[in-house]
Amino acid sequence: MTSLRRVQRVLGIDPGLTRCGVGVVDVAPDRSAVLVHVGVVRSSPDAAIETRLATIAAGIRAVIDEHDPHVIAVERVFSQHNRHSVMGTAQASGVALLVAGERGIPAATHTPTEVKAAITGYGAADKRQVQQMVARVLRLDSLPTPADAADALALALCHAWRGAGPSAAPTGALTPAQRAWADAERVSRR
Template identity: 80%
Template sequence: MLGIDPGLTRCGIGVVDVASDRSATLVHVGVVRSDPTAAIETRLATIASGIRAVIDAHAPAVVAVERVFAQHNRQTVMGTAQASGIALLVAGERGLPAATHTPTEVKAAITGYGAADKRQVQAMVARILRLDEPPKPADAADALALALCHAWRRGPTVGTAAVATPAQRAWAEAERLARR
């Protein structure tokens, strides 16, 4: 499971293995950095290259990307949206299914509270993955949280079919209706 916290300057990337009992193991965590003084196309190419390298090294089955949400800072949201598009493009190039999750969804899945702050998310990611200290920077921890959130939301698998809990089925139905 590959989680990506998109950002134009720092793009968090985390890979975890999640067992059917929801226990998780850290496989890889890092940040792809692009030079803020470089041309936008160079920055996006750097991000794409970093994501491709992680996919090649760890062969994740799924990619989970933070869903871009509205912010007051238009420049920040544009950079995040561009990096998110690159992450989804690379997943598509590699034939990997991709999903997006809002920050609130991720926080709720990891901490049980949708308005948790970054330190709470980092602490819970460290606890879940049995790490001695929280992953840093926060972008890296957020990427791991995205991967964990997606693994837990999609439910355990039996063979190739997902086994969803009643709550997961209700959530999926609510999302389906919201897309109408």
């Protein structure tokens, strides 16, 4: 069996200091996906920053130890109006990428627009639309909650589909969601 035919296990991470979403999915070459794990690593807002970051790192390491992902996908921090929020998100993102590097696991980052386009076909989809599509793709009986956990699953799916997406198929063979994702990726590179 070639590596192109095997299932890819992806750990998606929606970074945050208080709630860091983690989601693991197995994605087959036909783009079908199965939920492996979903959760949130929490740290106390009252704790010192170094303690909070250590808690997030420990939580991510525990998920890696238990589920052995092939790759890690992390939300790319690009801008937010609240400087305090973006700093915490960037710090948690750095911790996630550091843990990937420590473990020798390839990592990638994706913007929220790329993820929304890949999952819903619309780069400006709202949180509920993303949750609904994640639930549909993973054949879940209910919407994944909290939103951080759903976003982590969406990141994992986006990354897995990206590998089987625009570079692997001629433009005419792409689904509308794949085309929207490819367009969002082109815009984000400018």
